[in-house]
Amino acid sequence: MPGFTTRPQLRGDFGMVASTHWLASATGMSVLERGGNAFDAAVAAGFTLQVVEPHLNGPGGEVPVIFQAAGHAPRVLCGQGVSPAAAVPEAFEGMDRIPGSGVLAATVPGSFDAWMLLLRDHGTLGVRDVLDHAIGLAERGYPVLPQIERAIAAVAPVLTRHWAGSAGVYLPGGAVPAAGSRLRNPALAATYRRIVSEAEAAGPDREAQIEAARRAWSQGFVAEAVGAFLASPVPDAAGTPRQALLTAQDMADWSASYEDPVSVSHGDRTVHKTGPWGQGPAMLQQLHLAEALGTGADVRDGVSADFVHLVTESAKLAFADREAWYGDPDFTDVPLGRLLSPEYAAERAALVDASRASTRQRPGRIDGRTPFVPPVFLAGEAPADRTVGEPTAGDVASRASLRGDTCHLDVVDARGNMVSATPSGGWLSSSPVIPDLGFPLGTRAQMFWLDPASPNRLQPRKRPRTTLSPTLVTRGDGQAVLAMGTPGGDQQDQWTTTALLRVLNGVDDLQEALDIPMFHTNAFPSSFHPRETVPGDLVVESRVDGDVVAELERRGHRVRVVAPWSLGRLAAVARDPDTGELRAAADARGAQGYAAGR
Template identity: 65%
Template sequence: MSGFTSRPELRGDFGMVSSTHWLASAAGMSVLERGGNAFDAAVATGFTLQVVEPHMNGPGGEVPAVFQPAGGTPTVLCGQGPAPAAAVPDAFDGLHRIPGSGVLPATVPGAFDAWLLLLRDHGTLPLRDVLDHAIGHARRGVAMIGPVADKIAEIAKVFTRFWPSSAALYLSRGLPTAGSRHPNPALAACYQRIVEESERSARTREARIDAARAIWREGFVAEEILTSLDGPVPDSTGTPHHALLTGDDLATWSASYETPTSLDYAGHTVHKTGPWGQGPVFLQQLRLAESLGVAELDTLSPEFVHTVTEAAKLAFADREAWYGDPNFVDVPLAELTSRGYAEQRAALVDDTASAELRPGSPNGHTPFVPDPRIADAAVAGRTSEGVEIVPSGEQRGDTCHLDVVDAAGNMVSATPSGGWLHGSPVIGNLGFPLGTRGQMFWLDPRSPSVIAPGKRPRTTLSPTLVTRAGQGVLALGTPGGDQQDQWTFNFFLRVMHTGMNLQEAIDSPMFHGNSFPSSFYPREMAPAELVAESRFGERAVAELERRGHRVSVSDAWSLGRLAAVARDPGTGELCAGADPRAGQGYAAGR
C-alpha cells in the first residue's frame, strides 16, 4: 500500500494547517500568511469550523487541545466545560440514562473561552484579526456541504415541531441542499458585537481578549443563553426539561492548562489529555502493542487487524471502568499505562475474538462494569401527537479536528466538538445551540464518571501531540467519538513502523471495533463487532470472521476524517496530510 495517495503529502518550510474543512484550513493559512503564528492560525481555524461544520461543533460546545510552543513544553488546554452545580444524580430522577438531546444534558460551554485563552497567552494577533474569517463566512453564508444538509433533513421534523428557533435559521428557505449558500447572521452579529464591545472596554490586546471572555461569561451572551432557558425546553422527542445550567455556572468557569499524560514509544513521546478524556486509552494501546509485538506485523494483514482490535477492547474496557475527572476520582493511570500491567493484559489476547467486556484490576481494585441493561439500544418511537422522530440516541454528534505547525516549531492539535445543531435548539439571537456533553456522564454511582457538580464528563475528544528529543514532530487527530483513538492509533503505527508518509497512512484502509459501551446515549454495545473498509478484501474479511469477529464491511472510503501535520526538527521541513473521506478535509501549506 505504501506509495499510494489520494492526494500528495504537502511539504514546505513556512507553515501547515490541516483540518476537516477546506475553508477552515484556508482561514488558518491566511492568518499564517498575515504574520500570525500557529496559535493565531489554530484559533482562526477553530472559529471557522463552527460556521462551516455546525453539525460537528459550535460555540456552545467544547475543545481540548494539546500544544507545544517552540522551545516550550507540551501542554493541554482544557476547554471542556463541567456539569452545572445542580447536576446531581437525583436531578435525573426517573431516568436510567442522561438524555442525548435538549437542554438537560448541557454542560458549561467551553470552546469560546478556551480558544481565547490560547490566543491571549500564545498568539500574537488581535481578536478582530482571528475572528474575521468566521464572521465573514457567517454573514455572507457558505456553500453547505452534503453532510450538513443531510443532518438537517434527518432532524427537520424536530425543528418544525419542537425547535422553532432552529427552523427559523435552517429551514426559512426550505430544506437546504448540498451546495446551497446558507448564512448565519445571528452568529456573525454575536461575534462582531463581542469584538466591538471588547475593543471599547480595554486598550491592550490581552485586556481586550479578557474583556471578550467576560462578555461571553457575564455579558449579553450569557444573558441570551439564560433567557433561552427560562422555562421547559423540549428535547428531540418533544419531552420538555428544565435546564440545570445557571448564570453562576457560566460566570465562574474558565478554561485552563494542564500537564499532559505522556508515554515514550519507539523513540518518541506521545502526549494526550488526562483521563477526563479518553486520550490515555491511546497510551494503553501503545503498551499493549509493545507486549504483543504489533510493530512486526503487516499493517494491512488480518493478523494486525485482529491483534489491534483485541488490544483495543481491553484498553477501552479499562476506559469505562477507571476513567473520570481526576479532580473527583483517583484514576490509577500509572498502573494502567505500565509495562507490567500491559503484559498481564496482553496475555488475554489469543487467536479468537472476544465478545466480553474485560476491564482489568490495577492495584487489585474492583473495576466498574456497567449494568448490561443500560447498554440496550434505543427504540424508535413517536410523540404523543404522532410525529415520527429520530431518537436522540441515533442522532449521534460528531466532531472536527485541526492541526497547525509553523516555521518556528509551534505546534497545535485540537478537537473541537459539541453544540451540535441537532442536539439542542438554536438560541435565536446568538445563532448557536448549547452542547449536550452531559450525556457522557453515568448515573450509576459506582462509575468513576458518575455525574457531579463541577465535574467534567469523560469525553471522547482526543487530540494527539508527539515529540522527539523535546521538540514537536507530529500533531494528529480525527472526529469519530469512540473511534477516534482507534483510527488515530492505526495511523500512528503505520507512520512509526512502515515508512508511510502522512498521506499514505491516512489513505490506508481503516477499521475499528464496537465491542464496548458507547460513550453516547443510549450506551449500546455490539459484542465482537468489527467494522472494516471493503478495501481489506474478501479474503481478509473471511479470516477475521474465522477468528470470531462479527465483521461489518463498510464502504471503501468511509472510516475516519484524519488530519495531521509534522515537522522535522533537524531540517525544519514541514508536512501535512488530510483525509479524502467525506470529501471536505484538506490541508494547506507552503
C-alpha cells in the same frame, strides 16, 4: 495497498494547516500568511469550523487542545466545560441514562474561553483578527455539504414542531437547504461582531481586548442570553418541556485551564494525550499493548489479518479500562500510574488470544479495587429519534453509514509551534438554537453515568469523560514532530492509534498513513446515548482484502464490511526539527478535509 495515496503529502518550511474542512484550513493558512503564528491560525480555524460544520460543532460546545510552544514542554488546554452546580442524579429521576438531546444535558460551553485563552497566552493577533473569517462566512453564507443537508433533513420535523430558533437558522424559507446552496447565520455573526466591539472598547491593548471578550462571553451579554433562554422549560426533541440545570452563574464560575499532558514512550517517540477526563489515555494503553504484542511490524504490507486482530483486541481491553477507571481526576482516583505501566500492559497482553476474538468486557482489577462494569445495552435498543447520541450517528447499527462526529485541526509553523485540537459539541441536531445568539448549547452531560459506582458518575461541576482526543508526538530531545487526530466519537482513539502505529513503524508519507483502509470495533459501551454495545463487532472498509476479512471471521470477529472510504476523517501535520521541513495531510474520506501549506 501500500504506496497508494489519494493526494500528495504537502511539504514546505513556512507553515501547515490540516483540518476537517477546507475553509478552516484556508482560514488558518490566511492567518499564517498575515504574520500570525500557529496559535493564531488554530484559533481562527477553530472559529471557522463552528460556522461551516454546524452539524458537528458549535460555539456552545467544547475543545481539548494539546500544543507545544517552541522551546517549551507540551501542554494541554482544557476547554471542556463542567456540569452545572445543580447537576445531581436526582435531577434525572425516572431515567436510567442522561438524555442525548435537549437542554437537560447541557454543560458549560467551553470552546470560546479556551480559544481566547490560547490566543491571549500564545498568539500574537487580536480578537477581530481571529474572528473575521467566521463572521464573514456566517454573514455571507457557506456551502451546504451533503452531510449538512442530511443532518438537517433528519431533524427537520423536530426543528419545525419544537425548536423554532433552530428552524429560523437551518430551515430557511421553511425548507431543508439543498447541498450546494449557501447557508447563512446572521444571528451568530451579530454575536461575534458584538464580542469584537466590546473587546475593542477595552482599548488598544491586545490582552485587555481578549479579557473583555472572555467577560462578554462568560459574564456579559452571552451568558445573560443563555440564562434568559433557560429560565423557563425548553422543549426537548419529543416536545416535552425540560427545565435546564445550566445557569448564567455556571458560565461565570468556570474558565478554561492548562494542565500537563499524560504521556508514554513508544520506541524513540513520546506520545502526549489529555488526562482521563478524556479518553486519550486509552490510546496510550493501546500503544503499550502494541509493544507487548509486537503489533505494527507488518504495517508496510498493508492491512493484514494479524494487524487488524491485534489492534482490535487491544482496543477492547483499553476501552474496557476506560469505562472501568476513567473520569475527571479532580473527582475520582484514576490509577493512571498502573494503567500506563509496562507491567500492566504485559499482564493485559497475556489475555489476547492471537487466534480468537473476545466477546467479553474485560477491565483490569487494580490494587484490589473492583472495576466498574457498566450495563450492556445491545444494538437495536436505539430510539428512532435522530437528535440523540453522536451528531451524525444515531445508533451503533448504522454507525458505519453515518460517519463519525466532531471536527479536528492541526497547525505547525516555521518556528516549531505545534497545535492539535478536536472541537465538538453544540451541534445543530441535539439542542435548540438560542435565537438571540444563533447557536445551540451542547449535550455533553450525556456521557456521564448515573450509577454511583462509576468513576464517570454525574456530580456537580465535574468534567464528563469525553471522547475528544487530539494527539501530539515529540522526539527524544522533547521537540514536537507530529500532531494528528480525527472526529469519530469512540472511534477517535482507534483510527488515530492505527494511523499512528503506521507512522511510527515506517510509513513515512503522512497521506499514505491516513489513506490505508481503516477499521474499528464497537464491542464496548458507546459514550453516547443510548450507550449501546455490539459484542464481537468489527467494522472494516471494503478495500480490505477479502481473504483478510475471511480470516478475521474465522477468528471469531463479527465483521461488517462497509463503504470503501467511510471510516475516519484524519488530519496530521509534522515537523523535522533538524531540517525545518514541514509536512501535512488530510483524510480524503468525507470529501471536505484538506491540508494547506507551503
